[in-house]
Amino acid sequence: MPPPRYATSSEVPGLAARRIAADVVDGVLHKRRTLDDQLDGAGAHPGLKQLADRDRALMRRLVATTLRRLGTLGHVLSRLLDRGVPTDAPRAQSALLIGAAQILWMDVPDHAAVDLSVRLVQADRRAAKYAGLVNAVLRRCAREGASLVEEVKGHALDIPPWLLKRWVANYGEATAQDIAAALGHEPSLDLTVKSEPAQWASRLHGEALPTGTVRTLLHGSVTMLPGFAEGQWWVQDAAAALPARLFGDIAGKAVLDLCAAPGGKTAQLAQAGARVTAVDRSPARMARLKDNMSRLQLEVESVVSDAAEWQPVENGGFDGILIDTPCTSTGTIRRHPDVGWLRQEADVTTLATLQKRLARKAISLLKPGGMLVYCTCSLEPEEGEQIVEGLLADEIGLRRVPVSASEVAGLSEIVTAAGDLRTLPCHLPHQDPRLGGLDGFYAARLVRQG
Template sequence: MPPPRFATSSEVPGLAARRIAADVVDGVLHKHRTLDDQLDGTGAHPGLKQLADRDRALMRRLVATTLRRLGTLGHVLSRLLDRGVPTDAPRAQSALLIGAAQILWMDVPDHAAVDLSARLVQADRRAAKYAGLVNAVLRRCAREGAGLLDDVQGQPLDIAPWLLTRWIAHYGEATAKTIAAALGQEPSLDLTVKSDAAQWAARLHGEVLPTETVRTLLHGSVTVLPGFAEGQWWVQDAAAALPARLFGDVAGKTMADLCAAPGGKTAQLAHGGAHVTAVDRSPARMARLKDNMTRLQLTAETAVADAAEWQPAATGGFDGILVDAPCTSTGT
């Protein structure tokens, strides 16, 4: 197998970002690798370091749009392919998915989405024979895709059937479909700030929620936003910021944060003055937590262990234990 290729100075603009996006999509769909592990920490795609901030933001949006709309993309492509998506060449599948996602939902010229997707396939030994197919299917998607989307408007195609069935049982069909529709939208960027939420909301063109979370609609690489490098805030969904606040004043208290990575709640407790031990069973995710704490200039003890079996070294116990168990990332 040839070594992975990264960007070169003479490469077609945007191709490197799309190549890495295709690698990440392949990792999720065929190699059972999580999205987080491929984007951050020690297991992150090595080509990310070669991308400019703008291309890195494009890559993330390509991946997020493709995975968020995977069911709908599968439906559209099934209508455009007589024999279905090729199964013997993962790069052909990812090129079709990413290309169609750009055409249907992203502000990318159709000709660029088609051309760069075909180039992705041409560069892959196993998929090269499908370059003509990818080109033809995506050109047809540009002509007919909007109509195919209209035909399934309101259908929750992007939710696994078993999960949709459970939602309907718990919430009713109308509410379940509303949840499914909300998950199809690109989410806002929520931030927990160290101080002066109003000032950061103004600087980042956002608003302060009643819980003091700063919410902004900015998209792209967070690393280039004001205050990131200085460790003045961290990305944390508004709902995820609630559990740590239930403890009230934690100054001087000894706390354990189980299932801690990537560290938002650990950071909250440490910033509040607590002595925190963060526990997570994933070494890669724990490495990410440590990186975040270093940037934020906060400290915590760490332990890589399964929380169900972890035996703390301290004998004095804890004043509080936070367990925000891993969720299914469904937003519920």
């Protein structure tokens, strides 16, 4: 069998990007591989190295748009296909999905979207027989697709049913629909800057959010943006930047960051003057954290270890501990649109068990009077509110320190009645949807009394 082709100098422009996009979509839907695994690190698609930056950005948009609107795409294609999407040729399915996504939501000429999708299936041994079908369906999509999208009336189909049902139960029908709508938009690029957010917002053609995050719509490689090489900022969603700020003044204090990689919160703690120990079990992710700290010129002690088992050499306890526990990550679907289609409802219970174990471990490492900030990027209460309520009920000498709206730039809607932090993707709306929204995050501030 011949080796796979990725790109040649004489290839039709844009075809290599679409071929890799189809591979990645197939990897998510049929091999249950995450986007992070396929796009970065040792497991990344081998063809990525041969793509120019522009084609790499196109490939990522193709994949993200397809997965972000997967339910609506399924509805449209089901209306255009008499016998459904071919099940014996994954490339035919991915070509249809990517082609329709371009026609319906991307600035790609219809004829180019159709032609390149046909070329994708023609080059695949199993899918080649469906070239005529793909051509006919996508031409119909160009004519009729927009009206079929209108039939859906919203973004509910783009959320797995089990997940939407949970959000309706936990947040109400209206808010669940608002969350789904927010997840349908390509998110902005959020940056945490070391200083002068207004100045950096101007330089990066963005805006400074009330919380201090700089938000911009610039695309392309972040490494080429002003300030990156100088270590003046790092990429971090505005919501993810909030938990580390709940410690207040930590200059000179010993702070532990558990499950730390890739290090956005670690950088915040070090930038605030803390003596930071960062622990993560993944050698690859910890290598990335160390690279980030080097670029940012921040001193951090890094440890590769399972947070649940790790024990410091000097066991005097920490002044503060931040733990961002492994979770279902349902709050990050706007940036990681594969998450909803890879997770299952049973994962919530499984991960909640791990989260309880890690939180109790963190408490054991606190000094008397020390502060724990527990956070998670899940929208599921079992991984957030219920974990903390369980800790407060079981752990003698542990108390909650409520968060006030003044500590989070006056955004009272992200503070719960109990005084915890709860951001939703539909929070922080903007007249341009691409400049609105937050990742879904939960954080609580707890103190171990002496």
